[in-house]
Amino acid sequence: MKQNIPIGIFCYTFDPVMSKAEKTRSYIIERAAPVFNKKGYAGTSMADIMEVTNLTKGAIYGNFENKDEVASEVFQFNMKSLYGRMKIFMQDKHGAVAQLQGITDYYRTSWKGVFERGGCPLQNASVEADDNLSFLKKEVQASVRNWARSIELIIKGGQTEGVVHKQIDASEYAYMIITILEGGIMLGKIMNNHALLFKALDRIDYMVKTEVLKN
Amino acid sequence: MKQNIPIGIFCYTFDPVMSKAEKTRSYIIERAAPVFNKKGYAGTSMADIMEVTNLTKGAIYGNFENKDEVASEVFQFNMKSLYGRMKIFMQDKHGAVAQLQGITDYYRTSWKGVFERGGCPLQNASVEADDNLSFLKKEVQASVRNWARSIELIIKGGQTEGVVHKQIDASEYAYMIITILEGGIMLGKIMNNHALLFKALDRIDYMVKTEVLKN
Amino acid sequence: MKQNIPIGIFCYTFDPVMSKAEKTRSYIIERAAPVFNKKGYAGTSMADIMEVTNLTKGAIYGNFENKDEVASEVFQFNMKSLYGRMKIFMQDKHGAVAQLQGITDYYRTSWKGVFERGGCPLQNASVEADDNLSFLKKEVQASVRNWARSIELIIKGGQTEGVVHKQIDASEYAYMIITILEGGIMLGKIMNNHALLFKALDRIDYMVKTEVLKN
Amino acid sequence: MKQNIPIGIFCYTFDPVMSKAEKTRSYIIERAAPVFNKKGYAGTSMADIMEVTNLTKGAIYGNFENKDEVASEVFQFNMKSLYGRMKIFMQDKHGAVAQLQGITDYYRTSWKGVFERGGCPLQNASVEADDNLSFLKKEVQASVRNWARSIELIIKGGQTEGVVHKQIDASEYAYMIITILEGGIMLGKIMNNHALLFKALDRIDYMVKTEVLKN
DNA sequence: CATGAATGAGTTTTCATTCAT
DNA sequence: TATGAATGAAAACTCATTCAT
Numbered sequence: 001m002k003q004n005i006p007i008g009i010f011c012y013t014f015d016p017v018m019s020k021a022e023k024t025r026s027y028i029i030e031r032a033a034p035v036f037n038k039k040g041y042a043g044t045s046m047a048d049i050m051e052v053t054n055l056t057k058g059a060i061y062g063n064f065e066n067k068d069e070v071a072s073e074v075f076q077f078n079m080k081s082l083y084g085r086m087k088i089f090m091q092d093k094h095g096a097v098a099q100l101q102g103i104t105d106y107y108r109t110s111w112k113g114v115f116e117r118g119g120c121p122l123q124n125a126s127v128e129a130d131d132n133l134s135f136l137k138k139e140v141q142a143s144v145r146n147w148a149r150s151i152e153l154i155i156k157g158g159q160t161e162g163v164v165h166k167q168i169d170a171s172e173y174a175y176m177i178i179t180i181l182e183g184g185i186m187l188g189k190i191m192n193n194h195a196l197l198f199k200a201l202d203r204i205d206y207m208v209k210t211e212v213l214k215n
Numbered sequence: 216m217k218q219n220i221p222i223g224i225f226c227y228t229f230d231p232v233m234s235k236a237e238k239t240r241s242y243i244i245e246r247a248a249p250v251f252n253k254k255g256y257a258g259t260s261m262a263d264i265m266e267v268t269n270l271t272k273g274a275i276y277g278n279f280e281n282k283d284e285v286a287s288e289v290f291q292f293n294m295k296s297l298y299g300r301m302k303i304f305m306q307d308k309h310g311a312v313a314q315l316q317g318i319t320d321y322y323r324t325s326w327k328g329v330f331e332r333g334g335c336p337l338q339n340a341s342v343e344a345d346d347n348l349s350f351l352k353k354e355v356q357a358s359v360r361n362w363a364r365s366i367e368l369i370i371k372g373g374q375t376e377g378v379v380h381k382q383i384d385a386s387e388y389a390y391m392i393i394t395i396l397e398g399g400i401m402l403g404k405i406m407n408n409h410a411l412l413f414k415a416l417d418r419i420d421y422m423v424k425t426e427v428l429k430n
Numbered sequence: 431m432k433q434n435i436p437i438g439i440f441c442y443t444f445d446p447v448m449s450k451a452e453k454t455r456s457y458i459i460e461r462a463a464p465v466f467n468k469k470g471y472a473g474t475s476m477a478d479i480m481e482v483t484n485l486t487k488g489a490i491y492g493n494f495e496n497k498d499e500v501a502s503e504v505f506q507f508n509m510k511s512l513y514g515r516m517k518i519f520m521q522d523k524h525g526a527v528a529q530l531q532g533i534t535d536y537y538r539t540s541w542k543g544v545f546e547r548g549g550c551p552l553q554n555a556s557v558e559a560d561d562n563l564s565f566l567k568k569e570v571q572a573s574v575r576n577w578a579r580s581i582e583l584i585i586k587g588g589q590t591e592g593v594v595h596k597q598i599d600a601s602e603y604a605y606m607i608i609t610i611l612e613g614g615i616m617l618g619k620i621m622n623n624h625a626l627l628f629k630a631l632d633r634i635d636y637m638v639k640t641e642v643l644k645n
Numbered sequence: 646m647k648q649n650i651p652i653g654i655f656c657y658t659f660d661p662v663m664s665k666a667e668k669t670r671s672y673i674i675e676r677a678a679p680v681f682n683k684k685g686y687a688g689t690s691m692a693d694i695m696e697v698t699n700l701t702k703g704a705i706y707g708n709f710e711n712k713d714e715v716a717s718e719v720f721q722f723n724m725k726s727l728y729g730r731m732k733i734f735m736q737d738k739h740g741a742v743a744q745l746q747g748i749t750d751y752y753r754t755s756w757k758g759v760f761e762r763g764g765c766p767l768q769n770a771s772v773e774a775d776d777n778l779s780f781l782k783k784e785v786q787a788s789v790r791n792w793a794r795s796i797e798l799i800i801k802g803g804q805t806e807g808v809v810h811k812q813i814d815a816s817e818y819a820y821m822i823i824t825i826l827e828g829g830i831m832l833g834k835i836m837n838n839h840a841l842l843f844k845a846l847d848r849i850d851y852m853v854k855t856e857v858l859k860n
Numbered sequence: 861c862a863t864g865a866a867t868g869a870g871t872t873t874t875c876a877t878t879c880a881t
Numbered sequence: 882t883a884t885g886a887a888t889g890a891a892a893a894c895t896c897a898t899t900c901a902t
Contacts, residue, residue: 020881020886038346042257046872059887061873118346126405127342131253131333140405172414175402179415183398187390190341190355199387200394236861261897272898273863282897450865450902468776472687476893489866491894548776556835557772561683561763570835602844605832609845613828617820620771620785629817630824666882691876702877703884712876863902871895878888 025063028053028070029077036074037118040128041136044071068135075136078121079143085110096158100208103151103177104201107185111194120185122147148174155212164212173212180204240278243268243285244292251289252333255343256351259286283350290351293336294358300325311373315423318366318392319416322400326409335400337362363389370427379427388427395419455493458483458500459507466504467548470558471566474501498565505566508551509573515540526588530638533581533607534631537615541624550615552577578604585642594642603642610634670708673698673715674722681719682763685773686781689716713780720781723766724788730755741803745853748796748822749846752830756839765830767792793819800857809857818857825849 018026031053036044046067049060064070089109090102107114118124122143129136151174158164184200187193246268251259261282264275279285304324305317322329333339337358344351366389373379399415402408448456461483466474476497479490494500519539520532537544548554552573559566581604588594614630617623676698681689691712694705709715734754735747752759763769767788774781796819803809829845832838 024886040255040257040343040347042255043343043347045870047870056888057873058875058889062886062888067872119342123401124342126401127334127339128255128258130404132255132258137405141407144402144406175411176414176418179398179402179411179418180395181398182401183394183396186338186341186397186401187359187394189345190352191359192356196390196394199391203391203394239861260895262895271863272865273861273900276898277861277863454865470685470687470773470777472685473773473777475891477891486867487894488868488896492865492867497893549772553831554772556831557764557769558685558688560834562685562688567835571837574832574836605841606844606848609828609832609841609848610825611828612831613824613826616768616771616827616831617789617824619775620782621789622786626820626824629821633821633824669882690874692874701884702886703879703882706877707882707884863900865899865901867897867899869896872893874892875890876888877890878886879884880886881884 021063024055024059025073028055028060028063029073032070033074033078033081034117036071037078037121037124040124041067041071041133042128071133072135072139075121075125075139075143078117082121083147095161096154096164097213099154100151100158100177100212101205103181104205107181107197107201111188111197114185115189115194119189120182123182123185144178148178151177158212163214165214168212173208176207177204180207236278239270239274240288243270243275243278244288247285248289248293248296249332251286252293252336252339255339256282256286256348257343283348286348287350287354290336290340290354290358297336298362311369311376311378312428314369315366315373315392315427316420318396319420322396322412322416326403326412329400330404330409334404335397338397338400359393363393366392373427378429380429383427388423391422392419395422451493454485454489455503458485458490458493459503462500463504463508463511464547466501467508467551467554470554471497471501471563472558498563501563502565502569505551505555505569505573508547512551513577526584526591526593527643529584530581530588530607530642531635533611534635537611537627537631541618541627544615545619545624549619550612553612553615574608578608581607588642593644595644598642603638606637607634610637666708669700669704670718673700673705673708674718677715678719678723678726679762681716682723682766682769685769686712686716686778687773713778716778717780717784720766720770720784720788727766728792741799741806741808742858744799745796745803745822745857746850748826749850752826752842752846756833756842759830760834760839764834765827768827768830789823793823796822803857808859810859813857818853821852822849825852 028049032044032049035048035052039048046057046060049055049070050057053060060070064073086103086106089106090099093099093102114120122140125136125140126144129140148171152170155164155168155170155173159166159168159170164170180200180203184197188195188197188200243264247259247264250263250267254263261272261275264270264285265272268275275285279288301318301321304321305314308314308317329335337355340351340355341359344355363386367385370379370383370385370388374381374383374385379385395415395418399412402415403410403412458479462474462479465478465482469478476487476490479485479500480487483490490500494503516533516536519536520529523529523532544550552570555566555570556574559570578601582600585594585598585600585603589596589598589600594600610630610633614627618625618627618630673694677689677694680693680697684693691702691705694700694715695702698705705715709718731748731751734751735744738744738747759765767785770781770785771789774785793816797815800809800813800815800818804811804813804815809815825845825848829842833840833842833845
């Protein structure tokens with residue numbers, strides 16, 4: 001039977017150089033991404049993925065070894081998407097101040113989309129994987145480290161620039177930003193109340209302004 | 216087969232007035248509690264519960280209508296346990312200051328046990344339920360509200376006492392405490408690094424000291 | 431749905447003291463026995479067993495851990511059945527001579543049934559398991575050893591009786607009887623020609639008469 | 646992907662006159678031969694064949710109609726290989742005596758290789774096919790007949806030569822040789838004990854010497 | 861109330877085979 | 882001819898739940 005793969009309007013992953021297999025693989029990942037992010041690893045079945053991709057079992061298993069591999073790639077994709085979207089709010093800004101502000105700006109602008117896609121993939125994967133899914137746990141840990149490191153580098157850039165206090169621990173503040181952010185997403189999402197997220201964002205900004213930046 | 220229900224030394228739920236049915240029900244809940252908290256709703260099977268309780272299907276279905284009901288009761292139990300343990304750190308203290316301090320004291324003392332039992336039940340249930348399990352979502356929301364409310368009351372008590380600034384929004388600070396705490400638990404747990412939780416606890420204490428309490 | 435287990439006319443395994451689970455287990459084994467013996471381990475599916483038993487997957491998996499366990503038990507059952515049938519031809523006989531004769535008598539009388547049930551279970555399991563199924567291989571080896579040992583004991587009994595030559599190696603002749611028998615079954619079965627089996631039986635009898643027995 | 650077909654040092658099937666298709670066909674058969682002989686028809690998947698040949702589905706299905714055809718050709722190949730190897734032990738010998746001796750000599754010398762390649766292909770195919778695979782059963786029957794016939798001809802040659810008793814039934818002894826041989830292979834293989842095969846070979850030699858040959 | 865055998869839809873995964881390129 | 886993506890039936894096995902005893 002002829003296979004028409006419906007490609008989404010907003011599509012990160014396809015490019016003309018890709019082989020057919022790579023395209024299908026990317027297509028599956030992209031389609032499965034919000035499903036895993038909403039339903040979780042255990043809650044998502046291969047049947048769910050078949051449905052959302054309009055592909056058959058064979059097509060999926062032809063491109064992935066097993067459910068773990070799909071989940072793993074989906075997590076990576078979700079993280080990359082998140083970074084990609086957030087980067088848009090950070091990249092044109094000059095200086096550490098504006099870049100840190102970009103993080104909270106992103107969530108202030110995009111919280112609705114984030115919530116609709118199932119929330120923060122780092123949080124979802126983290127909470128499900130920590131006691132359960134060792135293959136995912138490692139990847140989540142690496143992602144946390146990466147993210148913290150990238151924030152740390154912005155702060156350290158600010159120290160070089162001279163806009164950030166020299167004596168503060170850049171890594172510590174990076175993790176604190178993530179901590180407050182994740183707490184805010186969790187509460188905002190479960191309570192259907194984005195104000196709770198916004199309060200967290202405000203606090204991050206306030207912390208940065210009063211403790212990180214030179215007045 | 217003869218059924219010997221081994222009752223734990225430290226046991227919240229049993230009391231001599233209970234009927235046999237109530238006892239079995241409580242026993243199942245207590246035993247299933249850490250399993251659900253670690254594996255999640257979708258990841259926990261009725262067979263897991265049978266194993267951990269040494270009971271038969273009939274015994275479980277005789278006491279609960281279905282898996283949802285077990286999950287629901289287990290969530291309530293886990294929250295009650297959490298409150299119970301936390302209260303020990305809060306109850307003997309006099310005044311808002313000491314009681315707020317009790318929350319962070321609890322986690323500083325008991326983080327290991329919390330992690331071993333699968334982390335914060337509110338967080339686990341929240342993250343799994345928000346897009347998925349409407350029956351749980353409502354209960355999680357109520358729990359968040361209760362917890363926030365109880366912290367709010369402490370703060371308001373502090374305002375009456377005169378040790379807390381009159382003009383601050385007690386509810387807002389209550390939610391902010393939970394926000395930072397949950398973020399800290401999440402990061403500490405996934406990174407196998409309780410220092411990340413401790414930094415969150417420090418920040419809560421600092422926030423309370425510098426913003427909530429009078430000098 | 432009401433479950434009517436159709437019990438065969440000629441039924442080894444049921445007895446009134448059995449629990450229901452034991453009965454079902456025995457029933458499954460008995461029903462699956464000729465299927466495995468004909469189609470082999472890889473060629474037999476759980477669906478085949480469902481069909482031949484009129485039971486559901488759950489009923490089968492409720493009584494056996496997995497397909498291996500069914501196959502293993504079926505092999506044991508098939509061997510026990512074989513011994514049982516063969517014993518009928520051996521037990522009333524007095525002396526080693528008659529008992530050894532009983533083995534070949536059994537096949538001369540019963541070859542048709544043996545062929546219809548799929549041939550010699552030892553041969554079937556042996557040929558499929560030797561390079562493949564280690565769990566079965568061990569059991570087949572034990573069965574061969576048992577069978578050879580029981581023939582050996584008859585021969586040794588004959589030596590004690592004084593009807594068998596003292597100096598012959600009982601074990602060696604036991605294995606030789608099995609060797610010729612299995613070769614005969616294989617050829618007779620594949621060629622649809624029981625005369626080939628009968629020639630093997632004749633040779634066994636001749637060998638016993640001329641080499642094992644005293645004149 | 647570039648396809649480098651690694652051709653074995655000792656290679657029956659390739660010859661320079663072959664077309665490319667014929668070469669690939671032969672290559673597949675040769676590679677798949679030990680796999681089918683070890684795992685059996687039902688136990689061997691097309692994926693196994695792909696793996697062992699490093700070819701794609703298309704390449705295999707381009708050369709064979711289906712799995713049955715591969716299995717069938719593989720069986721023929723395995724039988725031809727067996728004949729080829731055995732012939733080396735028989736061909737230079739003069740007279741029926743030496744040629745019959747060649748059969749047992751072959752197994753005494755080569756049992757290890759035979760076992761490593763999965764045992765006797767006739768036995769393996771015979772046991773799996775007899776109740777199951779009618780397409781294979783016919784071929785196995787023909788192979789048995791061929792083999793028996795070739796032994797019969799040696800014996801008859803011996804009768805013409807005058808070294809074999811005139812009155813014996815050549816066909817009967819041919820089948821008996823195969824019978825004892827197959828029994829010996831089966832037992833030797835499953836028991837990991839080539840002595841059991843050797844005893845069978847000894848008996849064949851003894852039978853030939855005492856019953857077939859003129860003293 | 862408790863038992864535990866049974867259900868049957870659902871799970872993940874593999875299979876032989878097809879077919880557009 | 883060869884490729885390899887895709888098919889879809891079927892494989893082994895699990896699951897929440899029911900119900901006769």
